[in-house]
Amino acid sequence: MALESNEYPDKSINKFESMLKTDDVYFFDAEDFEEIVHHYLNNGKISLGKKAIQIGLEQHPNSLELKLLQVEILAFEDKFEAAELLLDEIENINSQNEEIYIQRANIRSKQDKHQEAVNLLLEALHLTTEAFDIHSLLGMEYLFMDNYLEAKHSFMKCVEIDDSDYSSLYNVVYCFEFLEDFDGAILYLNDYLERNPYCDVAWHQLGKMYYSMDMFPEALTAFDFAVISDDTFIGAYFEKGKVLEKLGRYNEAIENYESTITLEDPTSYAFLRLGKCHEKLGNFDLAKYYYYHTVHEDPLLDKGWLAITDFHYGQKNYDKALYYINKAINIDGENPQYWKKAAKIYSALENLDEADFAYKQTVDLGNYEFATWKNWAxxxxxxxxxxxxxxxxxxxxxxxxxxxxxxxxxxxxxxxxxxxxxxxxxxxxxxxxxxxxxxxxxxxxxxxxxxxxxxxxxxxxxxxxx
CATH class of the missing domain: 1.25.40.10 (Tetratricopeptide repeat domain)
Known part of the structure; x- marks a missing residue:
């Protein structure tokens, strides 16, 4: 007897693969085949998914769901004409199946016909009782069209249907940000938090909105609540540290950056911020220690090399500053900020020919800042x-x-x-x-x-x- 769909998925897959190996023919329910196909598609095993559809349609030639999965694979392989013909066949059998419109929309989207995709998804919306996925697809189509207002509304619908869908919540905030409607984002997130007061993601996003508007006390409160909601939320600790830096509370910022290191493997960004805080406090040995760790952790992080160079430059240790900026240039000689910094150091050392060369490199690499022209001249x-x-x-x-x-x-x-x-x-x-x-x-x-x-x-x- 065939297994019930989703009841023992591993057994269905094992049974199917055993059949392929032995050339025996086993019977599966259509739902079992759907489950097997989804498993292979989700794991990127397209050829096995196609094989499962082929055998599935041999056993269940009238299964619309298997045919729709076949459409999905055809669209994935950019075989749009074959996919459309199969959709026509399915539509003649059941024109009220919203998946037909969804798959047609998927094809139009892949052809960069995003308005047509939107129109098809709106048709699907009239036919379905489960609108979440369609609103999500609509949101993505609107993003492709740079229509951030409609995208925002679509993702808001997703959040209304499932307020634990953080992906859509992030997309809503992203649209607010792109529209530069920070006040609107703050109102929306506060309203969301009235209904979900322990949502660490929403508190984190609210804190970032306040931070972008230089509302640092409000941002700090939001990040505090994010940490209260999830005391392992590394992003909240990091953002909280940034706010405390802005408020000049460097010791507290250090505590938060250290929390990120305690909770997870240290990052170059955490080391960099720790170095900056200790430098502000006059803890120069500790600042050097963290700057060294920054460039060791990520030699490609330009902010790390610039920080350690600036540190020594600020100490008037120009030879040491030059040593580090040259190390940075050896790693990435195409970074104009490195050359600009080198020019500044050569000028301080009265090595004017090298400063001239460094400024020329700076401009050749695309740095056209006012200070570059002024100082080079x-x-x-x-x-x-x-x-x-x-x-x-x-x-x-x-x-x-x-x-x-x-x-x-x-x-x-x-x-x-x-x-x-x-x-x-x-x-x-x-x-x-x-x-x-x-x-x-x-x-x-x-x-x-x-x-x-x-x-x-x-x-x-x-x-x-x-």
Whole structure:
């Protein structure tokens, strides 16, 4: 006698595999075949799933469920035409089966026809008494279409049906975040928590929303409740530590980061945050200890290398800082932040040629920050390469047009390079944009402040500015 579906699943699978090995023919109920197919599909054993469907349809040729599973495999293999023909056959037998519309929607989705998939799923919704899966599929289709508002509503329906479905809850919050509706997310999560006061996931998400809005006391309370709900929730301890850091409560932050290490294998992020906290407290030996562990745990974590470099730079131990940033560059020479940091250290060591090279690498790798152009131009000017300094400043102005700081530097460098006409034009433009920054020009280029035409230009534009 065939086994009841789901009663002894392992026995059904063992019996089926025994049949394949011996070439004997055993009889199974259609439900048993469905169970066997689901087992193989869930475990990625597509060929065995196909074999089970083939034998199942030989024994139960009228089984719509097995045919729908065959459609699912055909769609998985991108055999859309064959899948559609089989769906037509099934629809002629039972047009009210919502799975037909779901499978058609799956095919449309794989063809990037997401609106058509949505329309089919809405049809399925009218035919089913179990709407959860369809709302979830609708939510995903809306996400594919970047329609975060409708996606949010679909995932909210899932949570209404099953408030323990945390995957949908996460998706709801994700949609709120993408829509930048943080107030809406907070209201939604608070309402959810009225019904589920011990849901650690919801408290955790609520804390993250408060944190993103710089509402640190509220975030701390939410993470406290997350920990109360589940005292092994590592993510809540970590986020709580971040809030305590923001509040300047570094010793308490350390306790929370240490909790994450106690509960699970330590992560480079936990070591990094511990190092930062100890550095803030002036515990420099402990800060070094944790920074070393950060880069040892994850040599590819750029924040770790930058932290240990910054630590030694802050201690004015430039040789040590250079040692670590060079180790980082040896691991990942394509990271512009490493080269930018190296340039800063070379500048501090008065190794200007190396600083020039490092800034060039920084820009070549795509770092176009204001400070990069400004500092690179300063290095070239100190070297005495005024022409190159001018070129760098002009490149910087392409990214930051009408930036008074760069214009004043450019005017002074033109003067250094004896480009009198360009200097007059540039200085005039800089003063018209921001006259107050003239003081920085005087401090950086004091030798030019007493030139008659400079004084006359200052007087003329200064009176206009007033």
């Amino acid at each position: 300063d290095v070239l000017r100190k070297i005495g390469d005024f022409h190159s300094s001018i070129q760098v400043l002009l490149q910087g102005l392409e990214f930051y047009p009408d930036n008074a700081n760069l214009l004043y530097k450019l005017a002074g460098t033109h003067l250094k390079n004896n480009d009198l006409a360009e200097a007059k034009l540039t200085l005039s433009k800089a003063m018209k944009i921001d006259f107050d920054k003239l003081q920085a020009f005087d401090e950086q280029f004091p030798e030019f402040s007493e030139i008659d035409w400079v004084k006359a230009l200052v007087s003329k534009i200064g009176n206009t500015a007033k």
